[in-house]
Amino acid sequence: MSDKSEGTLLYLDGVSKSFDGFKAINGLSLVLEPGEMRAIIGPNGAGKTTMMDIITGKTKPDVGDVLFEGSVDLTAMDEASIANLGIGRKFQKPTVFESHTIEDNIALALKAKRGPWATLFHRRTAAEAARIDELLAITRLADKRHMLAARLSHGQKQWLEIGMLLAQEPRLLLVDEPAAGMTDAETAETAILLKEIAKTQSVVVVEHDMTFVRDLGVKVTVLHEGSVLAEGSLDAVSSNPKVVEVYLGR
Numbered sequence: 001m002s003d004k005s006e007g008t009l010l011y012l013d014g015v016s017k018s019f020d021g022f023k024a025i026n027g028l029s030l031v032l033e034p035g036e037m038r039a040i041i042g043p044n045g046a047g048k049t050t051m052m053d054i055i056t057g058k059t060k061p062d063v064g065d066v067l068f069e070g071s072v073d074l075t076a077m078d079e080a081s082i083a084n085l086g087i088g089r090k091f092q093k094p095t096v097f098e099s100h101t102i103e104d105n106i107a108l109a110l111k112a113k114r115g116p117w118a119t120l121f122h123r124r125t126a127a128e129a130a131r132i133d134e135l136l137a138i139t140r141l142a143d144k145r146h147m148l149a150a151r152l153s154h155g156q157k158q159w160l161e162i163g164m165l166l167a168q169e170p171r172l173l174l175v176d177e178p179a180a181g182m183t184d185a186e187t188a189e190t191a192i193l194l195k196e197i198a199k200t201q202s203v204v205v206v207e208h209d210m211t212f213v214r215d216l217g218v219k220v221t222v223l224h225e226g227s228v229l230a231e232g233s234l235d236a237v238s239s240n241p242k243v244v245e246v247y248l249g250r
């Protein structure tokens, strides 16, 4: 643990990653406080996905510190161990069990947390039933609980998958372009949903949709060419000449 990482939830410093000599991540430093929600924006190829891959252990950085809760070295861990630490990731494409009901999808995610042995001999407890109800409420799917997941809209499937991730009780939730492919109404609702979630967990959201980022109302980090170009409120970063240039200069 360094003095600077103490008390932080996620601490990236001096992180670089090259692919065939091309620096996808280049001296990246980013600090997330416990309980914080952060939006990450940046033009195509800025390194947003690679950064998420590094946090979740899918990609190993060439150099740099990647620390969870101030001292846990994520670069030394594999993807499964990082997930077990409580870092959950929501990819862009929803992956729910289409042929199961919404309620069963949530119940399966709760079981996954318990492990296969316990699952085999398990009956749903009152506490679990209550947690399922809570997750259905958070994801706006309570009235659809007996419907097959296949029948949900794209946006509702995203919410269901967020609920399934929450069932694992992550300490940090990474969400990749949740608003992509959503209707305007779903996008607006998703911002409200994430703000509710952010009351109890830390969240990092990568997103291109600026209306959505505005709705989130959180600190924004702008990535460009693998490092942080600007950081601050959306108003502050969007009036920053360097940011304007990378967005308009393409």
Ligand SMILES: Nc1ncnc2c1ncn2[C@@H]1O[C@H](COP(=O)(O)OP(=O)(O)OP(=O)(O)O)[C@@H](O)[C@H]1O
Binding pocket: 019, 020, 023, 024, 042, 043, 044, 045, 046, 047, 048, 049, 050, 051
């Ligand atoms: N496995 C890889 N091999 C080679 N190059 C890669 C690999 N992964 C990413 N890159 C390159 O690294 C750069 C950063 O990519 P990355 O996907 O992280 O950007 P991004 O900000 O997520 O972009 P987008 O908004 O388009 O998703 C890109 O130029 C990409 O082509």
